[in-house]
Amino acid sequence: MFNKEKLHFGCAPINWTNDDLPELGGELTYQQCLSEMALAGFTGSEIGNKYPKDLDTLKKALDIRGMRICNAWFSCEFTTKPMEETIENFKKHRDFLHALGAKVIGLAEVGVSIQGYEDVPLFKKAPILTDEQFEKIARGLEELGRLAKEKDMEIAYHYHMGTGIQSLDELDRLMDMTDPQLVPLLFDTGHATFAGEDSVALLEKYVKRVRHVHFKDVRSEVLERVKKEDLSFLQGVKEGIFTVPGDGDMVDWDGVFKILGENNYEGWIVIEAEQDPAKADPLEYAIKARKFIQEKTGI
Numbered sequence: 001m002f003n004k005e006k007l008h009f010g011c012a013p014i015n016w017t018n019d020d021l022p023e024l025g026g027e028l029t030y031q032q033c034l035s036e037m038a039l040a041g042f043t044g045s046e047i048g049n050k051y052p053k054d055l056d057t058l059k060k061a062l063d064i065r066g067m068r069i070c071n072a073w074f075s076c077e078f079t080t081k082p083m084e085e086t087i088e089n090f091k092k093h094r095d096f097l098h099a100l101g102a103k104v105i106g107l108a109e110v111g112v113s114i115q116g117y118e119d120v121p122l123f124k125k126a127p128i129l130t131d132e133q134f135e136k137i138a139r140g141l142e143e144l145g146r147l148a149k150e151k152d153m154e155i156a157y158h159y160h161m162g163t164g165i166q167s168l169d170e171l172d173r174l175m176d177m178t179d180p181q182l183v184p185l186l187f188d189t190g191h192a193t194f195a196g197e198d199s200v201a202l203l204e205k206y207v208k209r210v211r212h213v214h215f216k217d218v219r220s221e222v223l224e225r226v227k228k229e230d231l232s233f234l235q236g237v238k239e240g241i242f243t244v245p246g247d248g249d250m251v252d253w254d255g256v257f258k259i260l261g262e263n264n265y266e267g268w269i270v271i272e273a274e275q276d277p278a279k280a281d282p283l284e285y286a287i288k289a290r291k292f293i294q295e296k297t298g299i
């Protein structure tokens, strides 16, 4: 089962201020966000776009709260820009995370993604990547994997609704095209479920390749509305598609914890359930999630 010395629990700042939709929690400060994560019993945070870009300022804000940075999302644009552009951006992002002690860089290809468009129907307009685009992404990711290893870090690929790597078939193709040592996986329960996949089956297939975990559940009645009303990803978020573990009704948490435990998963489990903070108090939901995890793992 889990080694409590090597399993850490964090939160994603998107639960407080949504980087993709700043009107959701835009008024909340990064200080409040970090303080409430710590208050809820978490020791780690991912980096949000309101966090200070100055290393010393961020380190001080983390240290006084006993918090660490465990990851920061990186957007790859191998399908729409020269590979060198993503590589140069990645090196800066990697070095900032390295200076903060993070060991993982979660990322996804977003060049042709529709996730950021509020008026584009998610299921009807999800991009289908060409063979050439898959090849560019696979080769680019392997180069980023090599660059991460230079700093004793690893990338972790985040399949994501609306990006072209959304379904298990699309993920399988990318995983088959890339070296597992260079391109590990970020397991996100919410995106697997949103895509109509069985997150336990996906985890069972790739658990040995998982280096970082995002925990979120899905509200089934909102998922039905996203499909029926042709909503976009961001409209789904505003309507509450995602919620924290222990509050949704779609993810088989016993199955997820069983596989992670049997495979002695080590690293971070991050609670990431972006929803409207005016409707779902981020502190209340962070406490709910931490209590749920404690009940399931004893940690």
Ligand SMILES: O=C1C[C@@H](O)[C@H](O)[C@@H](O)C1=O
Binding pocket: 014, 019, 020, 073, 158, 188, 191, 214, 272, 274
């Ligand atoms: O890991 C993630 C990063 C966010 O920006 C994204 O939209 C969210 O859904 C997610 O899972």
Ligand SMILES: [Co+2]
Binding pocket: 158, 188, 214, 272
């Ligand atoms: Co995620």
